[in-house]
Amino acid sequence: MLNFEYQNPTKVLFGKGQIAKISHEIPSDARILIIYGGGSIIANGTMDLAKRALAGRNVIEFGGIEPNPDYETLMQAVAVVKKEQITFLLAIGGGSVIDGTKFIAAAACWELGDPWEILHNKGKGIRNVIPFGCILTLPATGSEMNQHAVISRKNRQISLPSASGSQGNYGAMAMHSQIAKEKLSFSNDQVFPQFAVLDPMTTFSLPKLQIANGIVDAFCHVIEQYLTYPVNANLQDRFAESIMLTLLDDGIKSYQQPDDYDSRANLMWCATMALNGLIGSGVPQDWSSHAIGHELTALFGLAHAETLAIVLPGTMAVRKDEKKAKLLQYAKRVWGIQGKNEDLVIQQAIDKTIAFFESLGFATHLSAYNIKEEQIPDIAATLLKHGMTGIGEHGTVTLDICEEILRKAL
Template sequence: MQFSYVNPTQIQFGQGQIASIPSLLPADAKVLVIYGGGSIKRNGVYDQVKEALKDIPWQEFSGVEPNPTKETLDKAVAIVKSEGINFILAVGGGSVIDGSKYVAAASHYDGEGWDILEGKHQVTTAVPLAAVLTLPATGSESNMGAVITRAETHTKLAFLAPAVQPKFAVMDPDVMKTLPERQLVNGIVDAWVHVCEQYLTFPADAMVQDGYAEALLKNLKRLGEQFADRDNDSWRANLMWTANQALNGLIGAGVAQDWATHMIGHELTALYGVDHARSLAIVQPSLLRNQMATKQGKVEQMGRNVFGLADGDDLAERTVQAIEAFFHSLDVATQLTEHESSKAEAIDAIVGQLEQNGMVALGESQAITLNESRQILEKAVA
């Protein structure tokens, strides 16, 4: 284990914490509030934010999509540049927060914003930002990553930059009360795969990272099992905090990370509009089976320590089956059905996108070539 770890995001966790925003903003803050489709106006969050900012100059930008697009976000960049905005407040889930990170970074760059996603511009400065989390899933509220879509080319890419790490994150579980069931399920699945991407690689004797990852997976498993009883403060708070911890950098510190499930899943979202979390559930079981030669040790460890399975020659396969059963218990499919073309055409399209986007050597060992991706998709596409 060799790593440097810091997480500078201040977390304001609990009921009523939106009111704390003024005390956390710079004295000279001129704020742009960025949000999505307007649900925050129906669930009371917008009014709470408006009240918190009543003595602070601010304006708003709405319309950020569930998979935030460069085309929409560039309009917010123009506002930041023209209006002298010096602080961004993202109010929403991972998509709004990711999109706000793009806005923050692109606003300090005179070139084409997409250069950031293609690695042509390295982000070193950005407009400071913070988040009011409304949908627990991605952990974007306290990490430095973002995933952005270019609608024109159906391209979905990610970037990482410490400069876009939120300064603070307000996490009030009460805001989850009006979330649709589908979004809560997506939050569980998304957080689950986030943990697995940092855990299901190869044994590294990282006792803290492994133990903490297993605790988070057991939390998510229990929350899924208790889904019918989700309308209570404890369930909401535990999902919100678990999803945050799944991707705040701690369990990935000093250990190998995979992320191939995400890279392939992104193409399902970009091409067929599959919910991000559900794209991950489609890819993960097939990918684990395809890569079992290198992942068997950790998959078996997960079977024992998370699912309580007995040892045996088939433990790894039984563990993958348990993962599938977990997804199915939440009514989440593990095969792609959204494609309107034939299976062969869908696979060709996805592999073509992977190749176009440079995703030709994925996984913790860069062993998932386009050929392996095709084999994974053979099992993942219905």
């Protein structure tokens, strides 16, 4: 097991009726900004429950945070924070709203120039933030209990290499300027939520597609921390496997029976545990599938889970030799597949993973979204732009390998 430090300061309030307790978690004299996405939290009563808990407090609202929260919208919220002298943020929504709130909390206190540098610096330089908590309404990203966020920016003028599809030529390429979308991540311990309310009842009105997104998202978060190479971190491996097995059981049940409280509760806790730092402590981590997936979202508008359902099987297939030991363990412990022919066992595990994603309604090939082979160099060019030239658990996933993964996913 690798050395590690682990601390998670987020207080979790789990279960029915816990929204009523937020008044005890927010200072009584706070000037509160409630941040949310569309109108679903109003329609399903979650906003009303939050306001009831904060009756008599100084509260204003900011809605309209998009899926893949956009920088321009978030900066509008930052302006409100400054104008209204907000001292506490309350995010009500899924991962996008919570990620956006993390950025707002940091950008409102940022004094080092353009707040977009928070993304380009991967969160370095954040010293102070507006304190915040959250009420989760969509189990998926785990943002409610971690220090990570992913932010998009539309119509940004950027310079890209004129991709040729051969990594050996990337360094010598002429650059060209174009309007493009960017999707970047940042991390900083300052943006852990102070508290997170996880009430499964808030998720009952979600469309099945969003539940499916959450299941795939959580499953892939676990895989990125698990499917690397063995370091004898036996407890973390078992934790990771238990989350995946629970997603295959209660996740599917929750997808099929949306009003089953127990399965929805287990799904919600799985999604949180998948990315709160616990299973990733003391183990190598990959995240190359996420890096490639972010570019697919930015360039083609695919949902996050859609990109992962495409890229992860390709990653497994292309990198099966370096991931062999853990792939065999994954096949045995998660899918119950064993045999003397190790290549066949690995392929069967990949096939089971694909079938799992497809059972939730996800396509697992780029062609389903009309993305063609000739567009793959453009994806590699954006990876290069964002410095993703040696990613993965060994730092050996080059642009050529990224292209190979994408071709495998065609």
